[in-house]
Amino acid sequence: MAETLLDIRDLKIGATVIPPGEDPQDITIVHGVSFTLEKGRVLGLIGESGAGKSTIGLSPLGYGRGGVRITGGEVILNGRDILKAGPGGLRRIRGREVAYVAQSAAAAFNPAQKLMEQVIETTLRHKLASRAEAEARAKRLFARLGLPKPETFGDRYPHQVSGGQLQRAMTAMALCPEPDLIIFDEPTTALDVTTQIDVLAAIKEAIRDTGVAALYITHDLAVVAQVSDEIMVLRQGRMVEHGTTDQIINAPREEYTRALVSVRSIEHEEKAPSGAPVLDVTGITASYAGSVKVLKDVSVSIEPGHTLAVVGESGSGKSTLARVITGLLPPEAGAITFDGRTLSPALPQRSRDDLRELQMIYQMADTAMNPRQTVRTIIGRPLEFYFGLRGKAKEARIRELLEQIEMGDGFIDRYPAELSGGQKQRVCIARALAAKPKLIICDEVTSALDPLVADGILKLLLELQAKEKVAYLFITHDIATVRAIADEIAVMYRGELVRYGPKSKVLAPPFDAYTELLLSSVPEMHLGWLEEAISRRRMASSGN
Amino acid sequence: MGLLLRLVLQRIAMGLLLLLAVSVMIFAATQILPGDVAQAILGQSATPEALANKRAELGLDQPAVTRYFAWLGGMLQGDLGTALSNGQDIATSLGKRLGNTLFLAAVAAVIAVPLAILLGLVAVRYRGRWPDKLISAVTLASISLPEFFIGYVLIFFVGVQLQWLPSVSTVYDTMGFWERLEAVALPAITLTLVVLAHMMRMTRAAILNVMQSAYIETAELKGLRAFTIIRKHAFPNAIAPIVNVVMINLAYLVVGVVVVEVIFVYPGMGQYLVDHVSKRDVPVVQACGLIFAAVYIGLNMIADVVAIISNPRLRHPK
Numbered sequence: 001m002a003e004t005l006l007d008i009r010d011l012k013i014g015a016t017v018i019p020p021g022e023d024p025q026d027i028t029i030v031h032g033v034s035f036t037l038e039k040g041r042v043l044g045l046i047g048e049s050g051a052g053k054s055t056i057g058l059s060p061l062g063y064g065r066g067g068v069r070i071t072g073g074e075v076i077l078n079g080r081d082i083l084k085a086g087p088g089g090l091r092r093i094r095g096r097e098v099a100y101v102a103q104s105a106a107a108a109f110n111p112a113q114k115l116m117e118q119v120i121e122t123t124l125r126h127k128l129a130s131r132a133e134a135e136a137r138a139k140r141l142f143a144r145l146g147l148p149k150p151e152t153f154g155d156r157y158p159h160q161v162s163g164g165q166l167q168r169a170m171t172a173m174a175l176c177p178e179p180d181l182i183i184f185d186e187p188t189t190a191l192d193v194t195t196q197i198d199v200l201a202a203i204k205e206a207i208r209d210t211g212v213a214a215l216y217i218t219h220d221l222a223v224v225a226q227v228s229d230e231i232m233v234l235r236q237g238r239m240v241e242h243g244t245t246d247q248i249i250n251a252p253r254e255e256y257t258r259a260l261v262s263v264r265s266i267e268h269e270e271k272a273p274s275g276a277p278v279l280d281v282t283g284i285t286a287s288y289a290g291s292v293k294v295l296k297d298v299s300v301s302i303e304p305g306h307t308l309a310v311v312g313e314s315g316s317g318k319s320t321l322a323r324v325i326t327g328l329l330p331p332e333a334g335a336i337t338f339d340g341r342t343l344s345p346a347l348p349q350r351s352r353d354d355l356r357e358l359q360m361i362y363q364m365a366d367t368a369m370n371p372r373q374t375v376r377t378i379i380g381r382p383l384e385f386y387f388g389l390r391g392k393a394k395e396a397r398i399r400e401l402l403e404q405i406e407m408g409d410g411f412i413d414r415y416p417a418e419l420s421g422g423q424k425q426r427v428c429i430a431r432a433l434a435a436k437p438k439l440i441i442c443d444e445v446t447s448a449l450d451p452l453v454a455d456g457i458l459k460l461l462l463e464l465q466a467k468e469k470v471a472y473l474f475i476t477h478d479i480a481t482v483r484a485i486a487d488e489i490a491v492m493y494r495g496e497l498v499r500y501g502p503k504s505k506v507l508a509p510p511f512d513a514y515t516e517l518l519l520s521s522v523p524e525m526h527l528g529w530l531e532e533a534i535s536r537r538r539m540a541s542s543g544n
Numbered sequence: 545m546g547l548l549l550r551l552v553l554q555r556i557a558m559g560l561l562l563l564l565a566v567s568v569m570i571f572a573a574t575q576i577l578p579g580d581v582a583q584a585i586l587g588q589s590a591t592p593e594a595l596a597n598k599r600a601e602l603g604l605d606q607p608a609v610t611r612y613f614a615w616l617g618g619m620l621q622g623d624l625g626t627a628l629s630n631g632q633d634i635a636t637s638l639g640k641r642l643g644n645t646l647f648l649a650a651v652a653a654v655i656a657v658p659l660a661i662l663l664g665l666v667a668v669r670y671r672g673r674w675p676d677k678l679i680s681a682v683t684l685a686s687i688s689l690p691e692f693f694i695g696y697v698l699i700f701f702v703g704v705q706l707q708w709l710p711s712v713s714t715v716y717d718t719m720g721f722w723e724r725l726e727a728v729a730l731p732a733i734t735l736t737l738v739v740l741a742h743m744m745r746m747t748r749a750a751i752l753n754v755m756q757s758a759y760i761e762t763a764e765l766k767g768l769r770a771f772t773i774i775r776k777h778a779f780p781n782a783i784a785p786i787v788n789v790v791m792i793n794l795a796y797l798v799v800g801v802v803v804v805e806v807i808f809v810y811p812g813m814g815q816y817l818v819d820h821v822s823k824r825d826v827p828v829v830q831a832c833g834l835i836f837a838a839v840y841i842g843l844n845m846i847a848d849v850v851a852i853i854s855n856p857r858l859r860h861p862k
Contacts, residue, residue, distance in 0.1 A: 061765055094767035107758035112780040112856050122766040157856045 002038040005078065005180055005213050006060055009034050012072035013055050013064070013237075029055050029068065030237040039180065042207060042214045044228035044245070046221055046260070048450035049421070052237040057183045057217045060098045062090040078180065095122035099174035103186040105166035109158035116154025119173040128177050141172040144209065145202045164195035168202050175210060182207075184216045188223060192313035193477065194521045200226060201534050219450060221260050222523035225249050226530035233257050249525060259452060261525060266458055266484040270503045276340070277301035278438050278471050279325070284334035286317075286324050294320045295331070296495045302439065302488070305469040309482040309503075311518070312492035318475045321492075322441045325473070326360060339438055356386045359432035363444035365424035369416045375402075375427055376412045382434040401430040404467075405460060422453035426460065433464065441473045446481060458484055479522045483507065491515050516540075548858045552849050559845035566837040567619070571612050574826050584824050585628055619834060625827040629820065634831050638816065642835065644715060645805075645812035648728050649797035652735035656797075657790055660740050664747025664786075665779065669770055671752065683741035695734045695807040703730060713808040731808040735801065739793040746789035750782040757781070784851035791847035798843075799836040 013030035030052040037043050045053040055068055059075050062082050074081050082093055099122070102108040109118060119141075120134035129137065135154070142150035145168040158166060167187055174182045187203065188196040204227045207214055218224050224231060224245075231248040233240040233256065241254045252258045280301040287293045294317045302308045312318045323329040325336060327347035336343040339357065344350050362368040369378055379398050383389040389397060399409055405426040416424055425445060432440050442461070446454035462485060465472065476482060482489060482503075489506040491499040493514045499506055511519065520533055582598035583590065590598075599605050603614070618625060624634035663683070667676040686694070703711025713727045754760070755778055763773045802814030809815075813832060820828035852858055 063765060065761075091767040091769065094765050096767060100762070100765040102758060102762060104758060108762045110759045110763070110777045110781065112854075113777075121763075121768070125766065125768055125772070157860050159857050160860060160862050 002040075004036050005039045005041075006037040007076040008036070008056075008059065008073070009076070010073040011056065011059060011070065011075065013052065013059065013068060014071040015064075015069070016067040028071070028237065032073065033234070033237070033239050034073075035232060035239075035242060037181070037213055037215070040211045040213050041230065042216055042228040044216045044218065044224035044231040045234060046218060046224050046231055047234035047240075048219060048452065050236060051234040053217045053219075053234050054185055055237075056234070057185055057215050058100075060181060060215070061094050061100060061183065063094070092126070095179070096126045096128065096177050097179055098181045098183065099177065099179040101167075101170050101174050101182060101184045101187050104190050105170040105187075106158065106163055106190075108170060109166060111158055113157075114154060115156055115158065115161070115169050119154060119169065119176055122173070122177045126177060134176065138172060138176050141175050141206075142169070145169075145172055145206055146198070147172070162195075164191055164199050167191060167199050171203055171206060175206060175212065178210070178212075180213060182212055182214045184214055186218050189218065189220070193479070193523075194313060194517055196223075197521045197523075197530070197533060197537075200523075201530060203227065204530065220523065221249070222525040222529070225525060225527060226523065233260065246527060249527065266455060266462070268462060268485055271303075271306055271487045274303050274305070276303075277337075278304045278339055279473070280337040281321075281325065282335050282337075284321070284324055284331045284336075286320060286329055286331040286334075288320075288329070294495050295324065298334075298492075298495075298497050300490050300497070300500060302471045302473060304438065304471055305465060306487040307465065307472040307474055307485050308488045308490060309474045309476060309486035310490045310492060311476060311479065311482050313477055313518075315494065316492040317495040318477075318492050319443055320495075322360070322443055322473065322475055325441065326358065352386065356382075356435045357438045358441070359435050359437040359439070360441045360443065361425070361428050361432050361445045363447050365421065365428045365448075366416065368428055369424065371416050374413050374415055375419075378416075378427060379430050379434055382431060386435050397434070401434055404433065404464065405430045420453075421449050422456060425449065425457055429457075429460065429464070433468065433470075436468075437470060439471045439473060441475070443475045444477070445474075447476070447478065454481070461485065479519060491518065547861055548852065551852050551858065555845060555848050555852065559841050563838055563841050566841070567616055567834055568612070570830055570833045570837070571608075571615060574830055575608060577826070581628055581826055584826070615830070619831070624831040627820070627825055627828050629823045629825045629828075634828055638813070638828075638831060638835070640717075641811060641813045641816045644810065645798060645801060645814065647724065648731055648735070648801065648805075648810065648812060649794065651725065651728055651732040652739070652797050653794055655732065656736040656739050656793070657743065659736070660743035660790075661747050661786065663740075663744045664751065665771075665774055667744070667748045668751045668755065668774055668778070671748075676748075679744065683744050686737040687741035689737075691734055691738045692803050692807055694737055695731070695804055698730050698734055699807070711808075713810040715811065728810065731801075731804045731810055734804055734807075735797055739796060743786075743789055743793050747782070747786050750785040751778045754778045754781045780854075783854040787850045787854075788844075788847045791843040795840045795843045798839045 010032045011030055011034065012028065012032055014026055014028045016024050016026055018024045033052075033056055035043070045057055047053045055064070058064065059070060060077055060082065062070075062075070062085065064070065070083055075083055077093065077097060082090065085093060109115070116135060116138060119138045120131070123129050123134040123137070124131060128134075138154060139150050142153045147153045147165055147168055153161075153169075161169065171187070184203065188199050191199060200223065207227070216224055216228050228245050230243065231245050232242040233248065233254070235256055241248065241252065241257050243253075248257060249261060252261055282299045284295050284298045285293060286295040298317070298321060300308060300310075310318045310321060320329065324331045327343070327345065327350055330345040336345070338354065343354060376398055379401055380394055383394050383397055398412065402409060402411060407423060407426055411419070411423070416427070419427065446457050449457060458481065461472065464470065472485075474481075474485060486503045488501065489499070489503050490497055491506065491514070499512055499515050506515070507519070520536060523529060581602060582595050582604055586594055586598055603611060606614075615625070622635055624638060626632065627634050627637070663679050667679045670676045699711040702708050709729045710727055711730065713731055715724055715727050719727070751774060755774075760773060760777055763777045768776075801812060802818055804810070805812045805814040806818070813835070817829065817832040820832075
């Protein structure tokens with residue numbers, strides 16, 4: 001029988017929140033979760049935001065973010081309850097017995113210190129090895145994690161290496177003191193999909209080679225299926241289901257788990273070409289401050305009522321394309337034709353109708369709304385501004401729009417802070433619709449949302465399109481979203497259009513090298529996908 | 545390295561340009577004042593002929609631009625002109641005064657800067673607890689009291705009642721370093737109390753701001769002690785704003801000491817300036833103004849250069 005490393009019994013976690021204008025309230029985030037983890041095993045914690053997965057993940061470190069604290073239960077690590085360890089005892093556990101790998105390694109490294117200094121810091125502070133020994137250990141880890149030039153990698157500063165490399169460096173930092181347990185908190189979520197696959201493989205190998213146990217926290221079931229031995233599904237601070245990875249993926253017992261596994265069930269038949277495009281962009285070249293070209297000779301067009309998905313990784317220029325079309329960034333060359341007329345390149349020269357017919361929805365619904373305005377004011381503003389609606393007529397139209405986004409009258413007097421993430425995004429959609437636009441630019445509108453909520457938003461967008469005949473320019477990095485809603489697809493890479501056409505053509509072989517890489521990097525929900533993808537990629541690169 | 549050097553040189557060039565602009569403003573401002581130097585020397589009863597002669601003698605009949613460049617040229621060569629009130633060379637009498645002021649400022653700075661930063665670090669370490677509150681309360685109280693009040697309170701208790709330190713800061717050329725130090729002790733303490741709060745609070749705020757960063761959480765989860773986290777991970781990233789506020793306060797120690805110098809009868813620049821303003825001695829006022837401006841601009845320039853250099857992204861480009 002394997003040795004138990006971590007035994008969490010009836011863990012309860014609470015927090016004190018202060019709602020605006022009210023007295024502080026104690027709320028419960030985790031309602032009695034129990035599990036055990038054996039040495040060398042990997043447990044995936046999965047759930048949507050608010051499921052309490054990070055909060056539970058941080059409990060073996062005796063740490064709570066903000067006002068979060070453990071209110072009940074036991075967290076037994078290596079045979080003793082760490083909740084009784086006290087501040088000094090916790091310091092001895094942190095880093096040495098349990099290490100933490102954060103979501104954003106870019107923010108989790110001190111920008112003013114060399115990487116080596118930070119990677120060996122825990123080892124030195126806990127007096128686990130001499131400096132020379134720790135550095136040698138770090139260099140071995142750099143090599144094992146596939147970092148370039150492991151001998152000198154540590155001499156660099158965080159800003160001098162890429163995001164994927166930083167995430168591996170953070171894994172090295174966690175492994176260096178040779179802990180018993182590592183908490184991986186969404187370690188690949190902030191990475192591009194083609195980078196994610198390498199980091200994932202590196203993490204998996206490192207876990208296997210060192211025999212360290214791990215809690216792997218993520219909202220992406222396909223990712224966690226690749227690295228963990230067991231999976232625990234959480235929802236609203238309660239355990240839904242706990243089983244082997246195989247069982248959870250292939251034979252989920254609970255309804256909620258089934259929904260998670262089968263997410264992205266939206267099927268969307270590509271529409272036939274229907275004539276004159278509503279937006280025609282030709283030969284756009286653009287740069288910021290005249291230095292580096294972010295867009296090179298990009299031409300795309302969208303037909304009325306169609307969805308063009310622009311796919312690419314960070315830095316591909318997809319958001320810049322949106323800025324050019326909206327007039328926020330006048331291009332250096334190229335023309336924009338909208339509904340048969342040429343649009344002025346700069347925003348101030350555009351007519352009110354130009355502005356009205358071209359609306360935007362953003363990734364962060366939070367920051368796209370004035371927090372001090374109610375839903376009524378937010379949706380009512382374009383009605384006044386573009387159509388001069390007042391009083392009853394405006395009120396009626398607001399209610400109609402709320403109806404369209406499947407939110408009732410009850411939300412009309414709420415402030416954004418009183419809405420959930422999905423509801424906020426719906427209000428943003430209503431605000432865009434209020435202008436009766438011909439084209440809506442959707443910039444990563446579902447990226448910040450949980451999969452099930454995102455699905456709801458996508459369904460809503462498709463329904464609205466069918467009803468209102470509005471066209472979408474849908475910017476995303478997520479291939480699954482593209483499959484779900486696109487009619488046409490434009491694949492962008494480093495400012496260039498590498499592939500463009502109807503969905504059925506773009507997503508069918510033969511592929512160009514980049515699209516192939518992109519498509520093959522999207523995690524799939526079956527066991528062993530990672531190994532297959534990596535070996536396919538190795539074969540492809542050795543074949544070249 | 546190229547980028548860093550370029551930014552630093554740019555900043556230094558900006559500082560020099562600013563100083564030049566200030567020299568124009570000082571010169572122009574003294575020209576706008578009613579009456580001129582000839583009038584001031586000869587008095588109200590002077591005949592127009594006498595005034596004209598005096599003006600020719602002083603070169604005041606030349607156009608303003610010519611006089612400006614003559615004045616600036618002299619300044620650059622260390623010739624600050626001649627005082628009207630006593631006919632002495634300004635550079636000679638100012639040199640000693642400036643030395644005294646800088647000495648007092650240096651003593652105050654050596655006490656105040658490390659103390660402020662240390663108190664700031666301690667306040668962050670125990671934020672929200674009694675050491676933080678005590679430090680905040682005491683420093684706030686000291687900044688709220690006018691400096692003349694602090695000065696007189698110190699004179700009364702330390703100087704007169706306890707007789708520990710001299711209450712009048714007379715210094716002369718033959719004094720040794722330690723004697724001089726004893727003489728300026730009370731004004732230096734007064735100045736320290738005045739500038740301490742500002743620096744300490746900014747240090748605290750700057751570090752607290754950095755303490756929100758994700759890498760502080762990383763450090764905490766490494767099992768580091770709170771003070772180690774502040775010293776190794778927070779402070780190095782808060783240097784730029786801290787240096788900025790330190791430099792502003794150092795500048796104040798040089799240019800803002802008039803009141804303290806008067807209280808302690810300390811023969812520094814401030815007193816010299818006040819004396820000659822009341823005598824309408826324009827060349828002296830001009831010279832003092834330019835020196836004060838140079839100190840202010842110079843220290844702020846240093847702050848900006850330190851901020852540029854302390855940025856690892858600029859120091860170690862990709």
